[in-house]
Amino acid sequence: MILSVRNGGRVRRFCTASVSLVEKPVEKFVQEGLISNQSSQLRDLINSGNLRVARQVFDKMPQRDIVSWTAIIKGYVTAMNSEEALSLFSAMRVVDPGVSVDTSVLSVTFKACGQSSNIAYGKSLHAYAEKSSLLSSVFVGSALLDMYKRNGKIDESCRVFSEMPFRNTVTWTTIITGLVHANRHKEGLMYFSKMSRLNGLSDDFAFPIALKACAGLRQVKYGKEIHTHVVVRGFGAILWVANSLFTMYTECGEMQEGLRLFESMSERDVGSWTSLITAYSRIGQEENAVKTFLRMRRNTEVLPNEQTFASMFSACASLSRLVWGEQFHGNVFSLGLGDSLSVSNSMMKMYSSCGKLDSASVLFRGMRCRDIISWTTLIGGYSQAGLGEESFEYFSWMRRAGEKPIDFALPSLLSVSGSMAVLEQGRQVHALALYLGLDQNPTIRSSLINMYSKCGSIIEASKVFEETDRADIVSLTAMINGYAEHGKCKEAIDLFEKSLKVGLRPDSVTFISILNACSHSGQLGLGFHYFNLMQEMYKMRPAKEHYGCMVDLLCRAGRLSDAEKMINEMPWKKDDVVWTTLLKACKDKGDIERGSRAAERILELDPTSDTALVTLANTYSSMGKWKEAAIVRKNMNSKGVIKEPGWSSILIKDGVSAFVSGDRRHPQSEDIYSILELLVSVPEARTIRLWNKESFWVYSNL
Known part of the structure; x- marks a missing residue:
């Protein structure tokens, strides 16, 4: 039988299957006499994966009831062919008008609408369900709620939920899941609390999503209360619940509590191990992440998946361990995961971060399919390496391939435009951002300010900042930094003070920018005021970058003894940056003894540092100590140290x-x-x- 049905303005003709799976002749099933009833035969064919054969059987049926129609529609929904499922539902109303729509077929059709993001069709069905009183069914209501949730219409989901006369565990879990996935964690927990007060409703699927909400809010106290309920209800041994508990603790900063839970688990799957690896990477313990991966491979039969490898490549990138990354690359292919898009993207990121852009490019060109993340990862890698020409070449290729730039690609191009001081290219990227409607994106806006500042056009940078619809701390920080770099320290400080008065909360990067402004303008007292303000009022622990700003401020003020004391008392590991700052100041002030100590500290960290050796030799020469200067230069020659030319x-x-x-x-x-x-x-x-x-x-x- 051939059916012609108008659906969404298009005429659809169907008499053969749209999905091709494992084919078996209809005659074989009939000859074997396995199924006598055609509806039962239809369901069995669909359940065994023979959707194409099932469709042939369906089309030849002289009569169909609602069970047959529901079975074939559900088959297409299961096969992810929601468009064909909706066409069949429309055909049912035309071809078999005597067949009455029931709650089962309506629920399945709502699922097809959610799957295909066909909200218009779903809303028309919603109206039909209300008119026919089928919406009173908890199954129909749950399916409708899920359809809106899948398509980001969470407020519609809440409205449907509030109007439902009956609700079951699935309904409650669906609305909580929708709220949490929409980052409305507090509301999700409120619904979960109401659900918990109804005896017997909370199940092993509701608890994990509630724990996810606790993690999103960093509410470990409430998470522990849910943990207690999990134990009381006997769900603690269920693997996915235990994994959710572990993730909640680690994301809330309770790593030790999470580790105790992990070690107590009687069973662990790849999700358990990957969560632990990710947790270590999140707190900067990438080496422990690698050790965990090796422990999983050596002591268990659990195989890593795409997410596991993505975490491992991220750890290798952070550690700049190219050799480890190459070994994991080999593991990926031995396990047959080489075609995974997420794994390929993370491998490209690893190679780019380790300076192997040629390997990243080869990997990119060999990918069977690419997404916007693939393009932006490679463009960002070339941008960070200062290779502007290659960055723009890949960006042009991406545009020709039909990929629409998103807010991840444009900042990379703006960054390389700024670092190379190519103002015209930066302006072209700005024009593209305006054309795409991305100019008010906070990341792009701050990148534009940085680009114009670094290209020497502080007026254009200021114009971008002033034209913002809504002030944000990232753009503010970029503008303060731009003013400081251009010697407009008064403007930088005034802007910072103004932001405090309007209630913007500065972050750690903002304080680095304002401390730099104080350093450039020589305002030692104001610099210490802001340094103390971030600790006392905003409860921020100064990072080594903040200490670096203060050391520079003290050095510019000629207080070299205080600068050296601050370096020695830093709670962070001393790097060559702060010692180099002190060394250069000692050269300018003629403090040979202190400069020698600073040079020794730098050479302990990097024995071949050309900056330390050249500056020390110049310090000796400027004070007329030619013998000492000659010894340093001889030491440079013996180590093969050559000053990098300007x-x-x-x-x-x-x-x-x-x-x-x-x-x-x-x-x-x-x-x-x-x-x-x-x-x-x-x-x-x-x-x-x-x-x-x-x-x-x-x-x-x-």
């Missing part, structure tokens, strides 16, 4: 030309050096404009 670049038309000190590889080097010699020979022309890698337009005396 370089500058200039944008001419569409190309960036870079010039390295002493380099003659430029195709026009002879002409360039001839002009330089001419400039040096003419006294009036000895001052020219140069573009330096680490600063804005500066004037340099040849």
Whole structure:
């Protein structure tokens, strides 16, 4: 039989299957005499995965009842072919008008609407259900509620829920799940609390989603109360409940409590192990994450999945352990997970973070399918490496491939535009953001401010900031940092003070920016005021970056003894950055003894540091200690340390030309050096404009 049905403005003809699975001839089933009743035969064919054969049987049935229609529609929903399922429901109303719609077929059809995001069709069915009184069924109500939830219409779900005359465990769990997935954790817990007061309703599926809400709110106290109910109800040994408890504790910062729970679990699956690996990575213990993975592989028969490997590659990227990442790459292919999109994306991120962009590119080009994350990961990798040309090439390729840029790709391009000081390309990205309606996205807005600031256009950066619809702390921080870098420290401090008055809460990065502004302007007292403010009022523990700002502030003020004392008393591991700051200040102030100590600390961390050795040698030379300077330079030669030459670049038309000190590889080097010699020979022309890698337009005396 051939049916023609209009559905959603299109005429659909169907007499053959839309889904091709394992085929078996109809005659074989008939000959074997396995099923006599056609409706039962239809259900058995669908349950065994023979949807195509089931459709042939269905089309040849001389008469169909509601059971047959429900079975075939449900079959297509199970096969994820919701469009065909909806067409069949429409056909049922036309071809068999005598068949009455019941709660079962309506519930299945609501599921098809949710699956296909066909809200318009779902709303028409909603109206029909209300008119026909079928909505009073708890099954229909639950299916309708789930349809709205799947498509982000959580307020509609809540309205349907409130109007339901009867509710069961599935209904309650569905509405709680919808609220939690919409990040409305507090409301989700309120519904769970109401559900818990109804005896016997909370089950082993409701508890995990409630624990997820506790984790989202970082409410470990309420999570512990739910843990008690889990134990009392006897659900503690159920694996997915135990996994949810572990995740709740670790995401709430209770790692030790989570570890005790993990070790007490009688059974662990890949979700359990992956949760522990992810928890270690979240708190910066990536090496423990790797050890956990090895423990899982050596001591259990549990096999890692896509999420496990994604966590492992993230850990390797954070540790910059390329060798480990390459070994895990081999594991991925041995387990047949090489085609997993999430795994491939995380591998690309690992290779990019470890500086192996060629490997990331080869992996990218070999992928059978790519998503927007694939593109943005590679573009971001080239951007972070300062390879602007490659970043823009891949971005152009992405656009030609039809991928629409999202808020992850554009910040990378703006970042590389700023680092290379290519203002015109940055403006083009800005224009694209405006065209796509992404200019008010907080991440892109702050990236625009950073780009314009680094390209020397603080006026345009300020204009972007002032045109924001709603002030946010990220954009504010970018603007403060821009003002500080341009020497407009008063504007930076005024903006920070104004933000405090309007109630914006600064974060740790904001304090780094304002401390930098104080350092550039030499306001030592104000710097200490803000340093204390972040601890006393905002309860933030200063990171090593904040201490670095304070050390720089003290050094600029000439208080080298206090700077050295602060470094030694830092609660963080001392890195070469703070010691280098002190060393350079000692050179400027002629403090050889303190400078020697600072250089020793740097060389303990990096024995081949050219900055430490060159600065120390220059310090000795400036004080007339030629013997000591010669010893340092001899030490440099013995270690093979060569000072990295300085370089500058200039944008001419569409190309960036870079010039390295002493380099003659430029195709026009002879002409360039001839002009330089001419400039040096003419006294009036000895001052020219140069573009330096680490600063804005500066004037340099040849």
